[in-house]
Amino acid sequence: MRSNIARTPQQAIDGLATALFTPILVISLPAIANTSVAIAAAVVLLPLVWYIKTVVYDPLSMSKPIVRQDFSEIIGDDKVRFRVGSRVATCSIDLGFRRYIVFNSQDLTGQYQDWKALIGHEYAHIKNGDAKFFHFVGILGGVTFLAVLYSLFLATLFLLDGLTGQAEQFSPRGTITLVLGLIGFPIFCLLWIRQSLHEREFRADRESRDLDEKHFNDWMRRYLRHEVRERVRLNLAIAFRWFTHPSFKKRSEVLQLRNKEVKFRFWPETLRSLAFVYGGSALSYLVFMSISSYFAHNPDLPIWFIALVFATIMMPVLSSFGAISVSAMSAYEQGGWRASLKYCVAIAGANWLLLTAFFYAIVGLGQFDAITVGVPAAPPELRSDGIWPFFVIFLNFGLLLSMFTMAAFWLFGRLRFSLLVHIAIGTLSLVGAFLATKLEWWLFS
Amino acid sequence: MQKMTITAEKDYDLREVYDRILDGELENLVDLDGVHAGSGGTTVFAAGSGRLPEITISLKEHKSDAEIAKIQAALREMFGTQAHIHIST
Numbered sequence A: 001m002r003s004n005i006a007r008t009p010q011q012a013i014d015g016l017a018t019a020l021f022t023p024i025l026v027i028s029l030p031a032i033a034n035t036s037v038a039i040a041a042a043v044v045l046l047p048l049v050w051y052i053k054t055v056v057y058d059p060l061s062m063s064k065p066i067v068r069q070d071f072s073e074i075i076g077d078d079k080v081r082f083r084v085g086s087r088v089a090t091c092s093i094d095l096g097f098r099r100y101i102v103f104n105s106q107d108l109t110g111q112y113q114d115w116k117a118l119i120g121h122e123y124a125h126i127k128n129g130d131a132k133f134f135h136f137v138g139i140l141g142g143v144t145f146l147a148v149l150y151s152l153f154l155a156t157l158f159l160l161d162g163l164t165g166q167a168e169q170f171s172p173r174g175t176i177t178l179v180l181g182l183i184g185f186p187i188f189c190l191l192w193i194r195q196s197l198h199e200r201e202f203r204a205d206r207e208s209r210d211l212d213e214k215h216f217n218d219w220m221r222r223y224l225r226h227e228v229r230e231r232v233r234l235n236l237a238i239a240f241r242w243f244t245h246p247s248f249k250k251r252s253e254v255l256q257l258r259n260k261e262v263k264f265r266f267w268p269e270t271l272r273s274l275a276f277v278y279g280g281s282a283l284s285y286l287v288f289m290s291i292s293s294y295f296a297h298n299p300d301l302p303i304w305f306i307a308l309v310f311a312t313i314m315m316p317v318l319s320s321f322g323a324i325s326v327s328a329m330s331a332y333e334q335g336g337w338r339a340s341l342k343y344c345v346a347i348a349g350a351n352w353l354l355l356t357a358f359f360y361a362i363v364g365l366g367q368f369d370a371i372t373v374g375v376p377a378a379p380p381e382l383r384s385d386g387i388w389p390f391f392v393i394f395l396n397f398g399l400l401l402s403m404f405t406m407a408a409f410w411l412f413g414r415l416r417f418s419l420l421v422h423i424a425i426g427t428l429s430l431v432g433a434f435l436a437t438k439l440e441w442w443l444f445s
Numbered sequence B: 001m002q003k004m005t006i007t008a009e010k011d012y013d014l015r016e017v018y019d020r021i022l023d024g025e026l027e028n029l030v031d032l033d034g035v036h037a038g039s040g041g042t043t044v045f046a047a048g049s050g051r052l053p054e055i056t057i058s059l060k061e062h063k064s065d066a067e068i069a070k071i072q073a074a075l076r077e078m079f080g081t082q083a084h085i086h087i088s089t
Helices: A009-035 A037-061 A069-075 A115-127 A130-163 A172-211 A213-229 A236-244 A248-256 A266-297 A304-364 A368-372 A388-412 A415-437 B015-022 B065-079
Strands: A064-066 A080-085 A091-094 A099-104 B002-008 B035-038 B054-059 B085-088
Touching (some): A037 A091, A037 A099, A037 A130, A069 A080, A069 A115, A091 A130, A099 A115, A115 A172, A130 A172, A172 A236, A213 A248, A213 B015, B002 B065, B015 B035, B015 B065
Parallel strands (some): A080 A099
Antiparallel strands (some): A064 A080, A091 A099
């Protein structure tokens, strides 16, 4: 039985990141369907057809059932069905009502007896719900990614039209925001999917080793040797292997860290967090723009819809905060205060630099007034100009946020309490930043 | 340089043959540094490292026909009666 409460940073980050997929689908698919039903259908159907054919239909159709009582006894589950085929790679398939482990025929024969290592690995994928999670990533993640890519393509066309003077009406600020958001989100999407898949491989390896250490080590040793020796020509299949599975070098390294989910790495974690922040924030802004445009055309909406709108706008932002929080705590767990502080300062600094750069880009393009057109003036005590608002963001969003999170983690020692503190402080800091820059003042007035 | 190539017909997988050569089953007949596997594709979400359709063995020193025949015989013995494997030199 899986617990619904996140017990590790990875589980927490998965839950939070999942929340990010919903708004983009809610907004982007009807928007695409509005312009082209055929493309919207393709965006939805292509990942679905590809996934079902490649990951479900092919392994099942190219294999035959086998009955092996010893397999069921080893994994302690007699409901899993086994199949074997010479053209399939060993994998697990969980259809909900039926579960399969499909073996490559060579993995079952020969002197190395790979099946003794693989059966534990594949059964772990079924037992831990990974095989079901693959459906989510393969279909929903694929649809989201394609939708974003298509939007990026359209936005780029629009930007080019605007820059070459072909567009009748052109809004650089809107287009720049759109393009930045649309670049940030696929990067975030891919990073998250890759990390989530890799974490699941590490866990399956660990559980397989617990089941049969001798054969597992033998299998790992030989594949590590393949990896070191093979001259790999990069092709699509190899790229996909790299995306879905960590290298055997990495897998063997992680296995040595017995009680840790993954070793904290400063630069990848910092870059991933920035992708989370900008993907989430830009997405939130896009959702906000789309919904306000929808409101302008449909003023008679039920009152309960406001709560839904607020949740849809806030979800990506909260997910971004959550991602930073989880990374800060992961840094604290793995490297103590020093690592966590270094990470938080890097995030705060990078965030400040990027925001400042955006601000000057907007001012440089002469679009600052355009942004504030139609925005009611803030009360005098909240007005501010120039670089000052970005110091406020820096203080609120960066250091303060991270410090409170770490303090909460230290005091409570529990992931979910510090996550709540982080989200609360993060929301407050965001409100403070919005007020300080007065860009979105009318949202709160 | 003499080169020996082992290729598998259709979907046959040479992973085990490759491992057994690397584990030293050909003893001193070939230099292990000269043994390389051609990379194959893989299926998404699979556990293993993909199929090996081809193995090449670069022979550093020039070998006589008799020595080549000896290596081929040793390989044949390893493969058993699998007719879908071809060895070319």
